[in-house]
Amino acid sequence: MSENSVYHDYDVPQNLEFKTIDIVRMGGLKCSCLLDAKYLDGLFEAPNRIIQVAVELSFSVASNEILVQGRVNGKREVQCARCLKMTTQDFEEEFLETYSNKQEIIDIMYVVRQTLALSEEIRFLCKPDCKGLCPMCGQDLNVAPCHCEPENLSPFAALKGKFK
Numbered sequence: 766m767s768e769n770s771v772y773h774d775y776d777v778p779q780n781l782e783f784k785t786i787d788i789v790r791m792g793g794l795k796c797s798c799l800l801d802a803k804y805l806d807g808l809f810e811a812p813n814r815i816i817q818v819a820v821e822l823s824f825s826v827a828s829n830e831i832l833v834q835g836r837v838n839g840k841r842e843v844q845c846a847r848c849l850k851m852t853t854q855d856f857e858e859e860f861l862e863t864y865s866n867k868q869e870i871i872d873i874m875y876v877v878r879q880t881l882a883l884s885e886e887i888r889f890l891c892k893p894d895c896k897g898l899c900p901m902c903g904q905d906l907n908v909a910p911c912h913c914e915p916e917n918l919s920p921f922a923a924l925k926g927k928f929k
């Protein structure tokens with residue numbers, strides 16, 4: 766983050782659990798770090814996954830509370846809900862949280878995980894007009910049409926195809 770930060774020597778805890786007393790003593794903190802992927806395991810529904818996350822944090826100390834501004838950015842891999850193709854995309858999210866300075870630990874990992882979980886697109890499409898896969902033969906219809914009979918394309922067609 767800021768190259769001029771007075772606190773650039775502060776050792777950012779890998780699990781992002783900051784001791785409130787440290788933050789108060791320093792009168793605030795600006796820091797950034799790359800997150801170890803093990804903290805993000807299972808956050809997205811497979812096969813979607815987070816590949817890389819960097820976190821930037823700014824702690825401001827007020828009389829009774831600590832304000833934390835955070836920016837989370839990185840790369841994730843998501844699957845198209847129609848054609849099942851995997852796409853790698855960049856993302857960036859921000860959050861703003863207030864903590865009482867009476868609590869012992871400021872658990873930023875919790876907020877980061879929550880922010881990332883909320884950012885997951887439930888039905889991601891590789892493009893708005895993705896044609897998807899043929900439910901009968903599995904052909905990617907974005908690439909080429911298939912020769913299945915159109916009348917077979919009922920909601921049950923996919924099932925029928927499986928038990929042939």
Ligand SMILES: [Zn+2]
Nearest residue numbers: 845848891895
């Ligand atoms: Zn698609």
Ligand SMILES: [Zn+2]
Nearest residue numbers: 899902911913
């Ligand atoms: Zn087909």
